[in-house]
Amino acid sequence: MSYDSTATRARLLAAAHDEFAEKGFAGARVDRIASAATVNKQAIYAYFGSKEALFDAVLAQRYTVLADAVPMDARDLPAYAGALFDEITNDAGLQRLTLWKTLERPEVFPEEAQAHRGKAQAVVDAYGVSAETAMDALMLVLAAAQAWNLTPPAVRTPGEQDETARRARHRHAVVTAVAAITATLLE
Template sequence: MTYDSAATRARLLAAAYDEFVQVGFAGARVGRIADTASANKQAIYAYFGSKEALFDAVLGDRLRVLADVVPFTPADLPGYTAALFDELTSDPSLQRLTQWKMLERPEASDQEQEAHLTKAGDLAAYYGVPLTTAMDAMMIALAAAQSWNTTAPTIRNPRDEDAGARLAAHRAALVAAVTATVGTLLGEPAGER
């Protein structure tokens, strides 16, 4: 039997993703991850160096997948937010991983910093606004995209509306909110002034 380093690394990432989603960073056990991946604990340290680095690798991997599935266009921040919302509501595990990350390791990783700054830089250039203003708009859009999974499922619906209709109404509201944010913070694109 030949040893496949890339396959072992991929199995470790998949097992770690499942473990971190279920129990968070603090509750995750390196031994369980290794067992699930049919590897040994030493492989985790050889590939990733530490549990912290493994968590960062899992987040980075999921951010790359998310970036591929939901491409960013500075000309349509509301559309980007809606597409991100759709992806997050269709994959509750990703939302849960993000929530664990925010609870247990609230500082932004280098990959998160780079992703957010790149998008904010694109917004700043497109609208001709300072980077800090574009970053504010980006953070509002990201918070809006995550809003359903953060609160809505835990709040009882007093009118017993259809869950699909409620989700659609929430999506429409967040698009309207981000559209207002664009108008308030960003204004017209730089080329249209």
């Protein structure tokens, strides 16, 4: 039987994604990740060095997928917010991972900071605003795109049954809010 290190690493990342999304960083167990990936626990340390590094690798992978799936046009932040909303809404694991990271590992990683700085610079170039204003606008876009996915079902409109209509209404609210933010902060 031949050994495929790329496939092993991919299985580890997939199993870790599921475990971290469900249990968070603190609740995740390397034994369960290894078992789900059909490898021994030592493979996690051989490929990633630590549970922390594995969590970081999962986040980096998910953020890369998100960045590729939702390219940003600095001149159309409302459309970017709508596309982010769609992607986040369609990927419950990403939403959960982001929340766990915020709760358990709130520090900003260098790759994450660089990605934000690059997008902020595109906003600076497009609107001629300060880097701080551009970063504020981007953080508001991200918050708006994620906010509706954080709303527990119990606080949604009473009697609301049509999930597609609810999602469309929330998406419209996100895009409209980001348009107002853009007009206020950037123009």
